[in-house]
Amino acid sequence: MNRSMQRDAVLNELRSLRTHPTAEDIYNRLRPRMPKISIGTVYRNLEQLSAAGIIRKLELSDRLRRFDGDLSPHFHRRCCSCGAVSDIPSERLDALFGELAAAAARNGCSGYNVEFTGVCGDCRNNKKTQNEE
Numbered sequence: 353m354n355r356s357m358q359r360d361a362v363l364n365e366l367r368s369l370r371t372h373p374t375a376e377d378i379y380n381r382l383r384p385r386m387p388k389i390s391i392g393t394v395y396r397n398l399e400q401l402s403a404a405g406i407i408r409k410l411e412l413s414d415r416l417r418r419f420d421g422d423l424s425p426h427f428h429r430r431c432c433s434c435g436a437v438s439d440i441p442s443e444r445l446d447a448l449f450g451e452l453a454a455a456a457a458r459n460g461c462s463g464y465n466v467e468f469t470g471v472c473g474d475c476r477n478n479k480k481t482q483n484e485e
């Protein structure tokens with residue numbers, strides 16, 4: 353397996369997920385198919401892909417380095433119960449995101465972190481079923 357095949361496998365795996373995985377998550381998913389791939393290779397490829405602007409690196413307050421294959425402007429929501437990171441589907445927020453990015457760039461900022469927190473749907477449902485039991 354050569355380097356560009358490994359890179360493509362990492363990229364395809366990331367793009368197939370909506371979960372904003374860490375390098376470890378991707379590694380665990382690829383390993384059954386690619387037993388020779390190492391965690392270091394996955395890390396390196398993710399860093400190179402984000403440096404090249406092909407994927408997005410998320411720096412959220414959970415301190416896990418997560419990655420996003422979706423480059424369209426959108427905000428993230430982190431569940432304060434399970435830590436899951438999901439996209440917020442809102443055109444209004446997407447437009448706001450674009451404005452923020454432009455304002456940040458005008459002020460010489462190269463990046464910024466905006467994070468919404470809340471309880472995700474899964475955790476809300478779990479709580480409900482627990483209460484019903």
Ligand SMILES: [Zn+2]
Pocket residue numbers: 431432433434435436471472473474475
């Ligand atoms: Zn949750």
Ligand SMILES: [Zn+2]
Pocket residue numbers: 372420422426427428438439
């Ligand atoms: Zn996202």
